[in-house]
Amino acid sequence: MVWLELLSDYTFQNVVIGASLLGLISGPLGCFAVLRRQSLLGDAISHAALPGICLSFIITGSRDIGGIIMGSLITGSAAALIMLVLTRLSRLKTDAALGACLSIFFAVGIVLLTYIQSTNNASQGGLEAFLFGQAAATLRSDLWVMGSITLVTLVLLAVFWKQAKLVTFDAEYARTLGMPITVIEASLTAMVALAVVVGLQMVGVILMAAMIVAPAAAARQWSRHLGGMLTIAAGVGIVSGVSGATISTLSRGLATGPLIVLTATVIVLISLALAPGRGLLWGVIKHYRQKSALQKQQLLYALYKHSADPSCAPSTLGSRRMLNKLKQQGYLSRSPRGTTPGDDGWGLTAQGQAEARRVVAAFEELAS
Amino acid sequence: MAIFNPTDTALSIKNLTVSYHNQPVLWDIDLDIPAGVMAGIVGPNGAGKSTLIKSLLGLVPSLSGEVMVHGRPYATQRKRVGYVPQRSSVDWDFPTTALDVVTMGLYGRLGWLKRPGQKERHEAQEALEMVGMSALAERQISQLSGGQQQRVFLARALVQQADVYFLDEPMAGVDATTERAIIDILRRLRDAGKTLIVVHHDLQTVRTYFDWLLLLNVRVIASGKAEEVFKIDHLRQAYGGQIALLNDNESLMFSASKVK
Numbered sequence: 001m002v003w004l005e006l007l008s009d010y011t012f013q014n015v016v017i018g019a020s021l022l023g024l025i026s027g028p029l030g031c032f033a034v035l036r037r038q039s040l041l042g043d044a045i046s047h048a049a050l051p052g053i054c055l056s057f058i059i060t061g062s063r064d065i066g067g068i069i070m071g072s073l074i075t076g077s078a079a080a081l082i083m084l085v086l087t088r089l090s091r092l093k094t095d096a097a098l099g100a101c102l103s104i105f106f107a108v109g110i111v112l113l114t115y116i117q118s119t120n121n122a123s124q125g126g127l128e129a130f131l132f133g134q135a136a137a138t139l140r141s142d143l144w145v146m147g148s149i150t151l152v153t154l155v156l157l158a159v160f161w162k163q164a165k166l167v168t169f170d171a172e173y174a175r176t177l178g179m180p181i182t183v184i185e186a187s188l189t190a191m192v193a194l195a196v197v198v199g200l201q202m203v204g205v206i207l208m209a210a211m212i213v214a215p216a217a218a219a220r221q222w223s224r225h226l227g228g229m230l231t232i233a234a235g236v237g238i239v240s241g242v243s244g245a246t247i248s249t250l251s252r253g254l255a256t257g258p259l260i261v262l263t264a265t266v267i268v269l270i271s272l273a274l275a276p277g278r279g280l281l282w283g284v285i286k287h288y289r290q291k292s293a294l295q296k297q298q299l300l301y302a303l304y305k306h307s308a309d310p311s312c313a314p315s316t317l318g319s320r321r322m323l324n325k326l327k328q329q330g331y332l333s334r335s336p337r338g339t340t341p342g343d344d345g346w347g348l349t350a351q352g353q354a355e356a357r358r359v360v361a362a363f364e365e366l367a368s
Numbered sequence: 369m370a371i372f373n374p375t376d377t378a379l380s381i382k383n384l385t386v387s388y389h390n391q392p393v394l395w396d397i398d399l400d401i402p403a404g405v406m407a408g409i410v411g412p413n414g415a416g417k418s419t420l421i422k423s424l425l426g427l428v429p430s431l432s433g434e435v436m437v438h439g440r441p442y443a444t445q446r447k448r449v450g451y452v453p454q455r456s457s458v459d460w461d462f463p464t465t466a467l468d469v470v471t472m473g474l475y476g477r478l479g480w481l482k483r484p485g486q487k488e489r490h491e492a493q494e495a496l497e498m499v500g501m502s503a504l505a506e507r508q509i510s511q512l513s514g515g516q517q518q519r520v521f522l523a524r525a526l527v528q529q530a531d532v533y534f535l536d537e538p539m540a541g542v543d544a545t546t547e548r549a550i551i552d553i554l555r556r557l558r559d560a561g562k563t564l565i566v567v568h569h570d571l572q573t574v575r576t577y578f579d580w581l582l583l584l585n586v587r588v589i590a591s592g593k594a595e596e597v598f599k600i601d602h603l604r605q606a607y608g609g610q611i612a613l614l615n616d617n618e619s620l621m622f623s624a625s626k627v628k
Contacts, residue, residue, distance in 0.1 A: 035459070035462060035463075037459075159481065160480075161483070162475050162478070162483060162484070163475075163480075165464075165472075166472050166475055168462075169458060169459075169462050169464070169469075169472070170457070170458045170472070172422075172427050172453060172457065173451060173453055173472070173524075174475075175425070175426065175427060176425050176426075176427070176449065176451040177446065177475055177476030178446045179475070179476075220463065224463055224464075224465070224508055225463055225464060225465070226462075226463050226464055228463070229463050
């Protein structure tokens with residue numbers, strides 16, 4: 001019954017819908033950011049949203065969502081633009097330009113925030129909630145705004161899919177086909193700024209970067225096509241949003257935004273470890289299988305080629321284990337100890353002979 | 369051997385200058401390449417070979433200069449120009465297949481909104497077949513070898529059905545078999561009347577591969593028919609002291625180059 005009660009709870013509904021919308025927009029756009037090696041651009045844009053939020057409050061005197069969106073879009077895009085100009089015109093590298101932009105804009109934001117707090121304006125309460133997000137304060141009207149932004153962004157992506165894909169993969173080639181790559185790249189960056197705006201209320205400016213990077217990083221592990229990657233990233237975003245929101249509500253008092261980010265991180269870790277083909281675990285298993293197969297072939301080869309020369313008999317711990325394994329599989333037999341020292345008495349069985357001949361033939365074919 | 373038709377110029381460059389951080393990379397390039405030739409661009413490291421191609425295609429801003437493709441400005445002739453960039457210019461871990469990359473060559477023709485369909489996939493498949501990669505069409509590009517990646521890039525340009533092709537070091541880092549296969553495809557294209565402009569770094573094969581040459585070192589050292597340009601004086605002028613080694617092999621190189 002607790003679930004039914006939960007589902008009919010107004011705040012919970014808002015939080016879950018908001019978190020889903022956030023996942024839906026940040027996942028796919030994060031994929032483009034990650035593939036364009038601009039994961040940290042999202043971080044810079046989101047930190048730079050803070051001065052925009054504060055400026056909008058100073059100008060309008062209220063926490064109206066329209067003003068906050070406009071403000072954060074303007075300063076977020078300004079930060080991205082300044083970063084791009086810095087890397088193009090100066091010899092500053094991307095990471096240095098990003099770091100500089102991020103911290104300068106964030107510092108200005110904090111100064112403005114403390115200035116607003118010092119004025120003791122009655123309606124300023126909770127402006128610092130945008131630092132870490134305040135999901136429970138989400139209103140139905142906020143959801144409409146977030147939903148519209150998400151819808152418009154995803155439709156734009158679907159319509160200009162081809163362009164976005166080619167510019168991300170090979171921008172120079174795209175230009176030779178006559179695509180306006182500056183416009184397309186700028187639009188993709190602007191869309192990241194839009195995703196940040198959607199996440200302001202839910203996870204806040206500081207942790208927003210994780211929502212851009214984490215779903216995309218997890219999705220890359222599971223998919224072989226860009227379309228699939230985007231779909232999975234959106235799925236990961238929604239699942240982490242909804243589960244983070246649910247855990248937060250059930251635990252009463254734990255912050256929603258960080259929980260959403262932590263859930264996404266868990267999914268990333270699982271994906272990095274387990275995803276078929278790319279996962280670390282499969283890499284380790286494959287490595288040991290190959291190593292063991294190679295060791296087996298090598299032993300059979302050695303015993304077949306050098307059976308007359310007992311000094312070649314292997315005696316290390318690893319090879320002894322392999323010898324016993326091959327004996328179990330019926331490839332080897334062990335006769336009583338030979339007369340010469342060092343002869344362990346290992347010999348190939350008929351089955352072992354056949355297998356060894358196969359290995360030798362394969363090896364010689366490879367060598368020729 | 370292709371027939372030189374002096375009235376048809378595939379590529380004409382006038383007064384092209386490119387600089388990077390106040391350092392001239394290309395200086396006052398004047399050049400005409402006739403249609404239907406396989407032209408090699410040769411020169412030492414840092415001579416501006418790749419930069420020349422990139423500035424022609426508008427990928428690198430130029431200080432001055434005019435580029436005409438088949439007698440008209442490049443900007444109006446994009447559809448007649450194909451480009452094969454250096455293999456290392458993209459991230460091959462991008463989640464996509466060989467066939468999909470080749471299909472990208474058709475994006476220009478499709479215009480803004482139309483999506484690639486059955487017909488486009490079929491064309492891409494045919495281009496892959498031409499480069500001997502049809503069996504690997506559905507393979508992830510990250511799992512292709514260097515030579516296979518280069519063939520995919522070549523197929524992507526083939527599918528454009530252009531008249532003039534620019535290739536940036538297509539033979540870099542590929543094995544002998546792939547190099548052979550690539551040169552065979554390029555020759556077939558030339559014999560079909562296309563113009564191929566290839567940045568090349570291996571002087572040993574220059575005379576065998578190309579019938580037209582541009583010897584470049586920031587300025588044009590020499591350009592024209594390969595047998596007129598590939599002379600030790602020109603090479604020494606382009607490469608400076610580094611050419612000493614070549615001198616001993618000169619006779620050997622020229623006899624080898626007669627094998628066609």
